[in-house]
Amino acid sequence: MNDRHVVVGVDGSLVAVQALDQAAEEAVRRSTALRIVYAVADRDEAGPVLVSAAARVEERHPGLPVETRAVEDGAVRALARESADAVLTVVGTRGFGSVSGLLAGSVSWRLTAHTHGPLMVVRGDHPCDEGREVLLGLESDADEAAVAYAFQEAARRGVRLRVLHASTHRHTTPELPSLVAATSPGQERQARIDRAEEAVPRFSIARLREEYPQAEVDSRTVRTDPAHALLAGTREAGVVVIGMCRRGGRLGPPLGPVAHVLLRDSHCPLVLVPQTG
16 A cells, blocks of 8 residues: 555444545545544454445545555554554534533543544535635644645635634733823733734734745634634634644643533534644
């Protein structure tokens, strides 16, 4: 098989079929091969599911190189290993409602702590993502890998890239209007913070604007709840991209509130890109 490939996990469920279809499209976009993985206790059980999955892909995308692989292991461990030499790992996710404990028990949630590269979690309610923009949630300069992925994804799809930068400063309740016209030290300090925060997306995307001069980029800073601002943006997006910080010393996947909300409620597929360095 081609060293460059997209990996997708299947198990015969409807959500796995949705992930399979998305993964095949991602492989076509990248001109790479597709590897279909089924992690089971008994390899014989995997045979019919893998044959059916391969046939579905070959019917929809004739000529796309496809490999099937049955692995006697848990799904999280198997896909984490497969992600080491994949350009993208794709999994489906079931609905979780508002119960975070159910989310924490899912393969997609647990895999976020172990994947070696970009992880796409297929969910949402769009029947088709063609022509829809790429949405990037940007927190800081540490999200450089996510920024690069989002630019590349927008170029692959030939669509606009919309960047929402989360303001990290907590704004306090405004003071009552003053009779003094001069700006207070507190207002000056706030203005400096605002200017610094708004500069983050400009600095983060400047180099890639030069690399992708044809890219249409719309960038703004969000001063409301970033998780729900991004969630609202997923209604119009074909895919949403965010950086994923690996923090040691914590139980469970190292995900913050933004990733948690998007994993549970996003209206389009979500790509989590591990931070580098």
